[in-house]
Amino acid sequence: MLGYGARRAATGLAVVAGVVTLTFVLLRLAPGDPVEYWLGPAATPAQLAAARHALGFDRPLAVQYLAWLGRFLRGDWGQSLATGRPVAAVLWDAVPATATLVGLSLAASYALGVAVAAVQAAGGRRLDTCLSVATVTLSALPGYWLGLMLVAVFAYEARWLPAFGTAALDADTLSAWGRLADRLRHLALPLATLTLIGVGGAARFARGAMLDVRRQPFVRTAHAKGLPPRVVARRHVARNALVPVVTLLGLSLPALFSGAVFVEAVFAWPGVGRLLVEAVRARDYPVVTAAAAVSALLVVAGNLLAEFGLVALDPRLRDRPAP
């Protein structure tokens, strides 16, 4: 198990290193001079040259990359070109917001999705069709649009929930319980948006997995030896159907993170996704590279966790590559 874990972790780190390198190279290859962009049209050639030299842009790409990589690995991520704050601090502030949003919606959408799939697999044909229509529609919803529509209904029409941000302006004046309630009210719409989109995909996949398992001979055997249907459903069908579902749980992290990028943009949620979008717009190279690295790390870590979960469910998978 240890050797297996070390091997998978090494592959994951290679992916992160690849993403970082790719981002770095793409940023330097992009047309247009970022220094001109940062200094504005009034900058003199001497100022431009000085800024380029200070940032190391006048050195060969390979030298820049190695120097940057050395600093990056030592934890010196440089300073944001847009705000002047240390990049590590900027990111560190953003990670909890994204982790909360993505983690909670992942848990909620899979719990709901598996429940819906179980109802579909056990219920009648008509119920199955109705729920299938619902889940296909949910998985087709663009997150930013669903977010806007929920805001239109719950924030502007009904005035029940706040439309954006993580806390009210007067949050500091509230009691501890009041602050918690305020946080939850702000979390409600972004979380609902991400979860609703996730439920569709999770339920569609879990339903397919359950139907596949139900057709297996060992399920017929379990029924034939007189086990109560509930026991067969739980011990024989559910456990085996969970294997592909857990795989998808890990694989859906990139998709969920993508969804989070748009949802964070809509709800002004101060997470990694919004940070990335803003940094990309402002050509804030150090922040873009670091945000790309952190999002790759989050995704890879999620995939690894899902793989270890799988091996725990089905130890035979240890010697095989993940499906």
Add this chain to the structure above:
Amino acid sequence: MSGIRRDPRARFGLAVLAAAAVVAAAAPAVSSGRPAAQRDVAATRFLPPLATDVYGAFHPLGTDRFGRDVWTRLVYGARVSLAVGTLAVLLGSAVGVAVGAAAGYGPGAVRLLLLALTDFALAVPRVVLVLVLAALWRPGTALVVLVLGLTGWMSVARLVHAEVRALAARPFVEAAVALGLSRGRVLVRHLLPHALTPVIAAAALGVGNAILLETGLSFLGLGVQPPTASWGNMIASGRDTLVNAPWVAAAPGAALVLVVVACTLLGDAIHDALARGA
């Protein structure tokens, strides 16, 4: 494949996609023909759906903040969104088939290298790559097609690789090799035609995804640029007027969901028909 004609999902998907394609192609005929037309902005803006403006023009889906007809922009936006989605998937499928075929039928070293590359590309968060690419080069329609195509080939490559590897061991391929055909000819004439069927199902699903991402990019201002209408930048412009004119953002989003659902159902139906036939 014969069962697919009786599959209600395939029928619905095809009907919606055909209707969308016809409306998009006939955009000048089914709308006012001028998606960017503005007249007296103060008198014609924010008209609700089914309203008639002071010039007697009927607006089935209302008008936006510049008094532009939402229905006209919707059908012209369909042209952009459908074309971008289709072209991106064609590009992605072409790259995927090439990589998958080379990995499945090439020498062992090539296979290992290409499979490692595919796994790497699958693990990269697509949105991060797309954002970086779209933001650094000048945003535009061609760039969106390129970016979506070059980040969407991996699942096709995996499918084709698996198919080619499985087919290569079949007797008819051995027979072709025994006849003395070159490897290239065996691959193109005997292996790929059989390996392409699952690609069709993946492509139908892929079009839906590509359209979703295109609108997402345009929503963030990194995709198709105004005043060219695309469903994404229509939703973005409707965002600012969500309180007083929710229909501006609602209409393109509903059209988008309908088209993506159609793509998903069609892809599912093709997939199931192939699984039954195999």
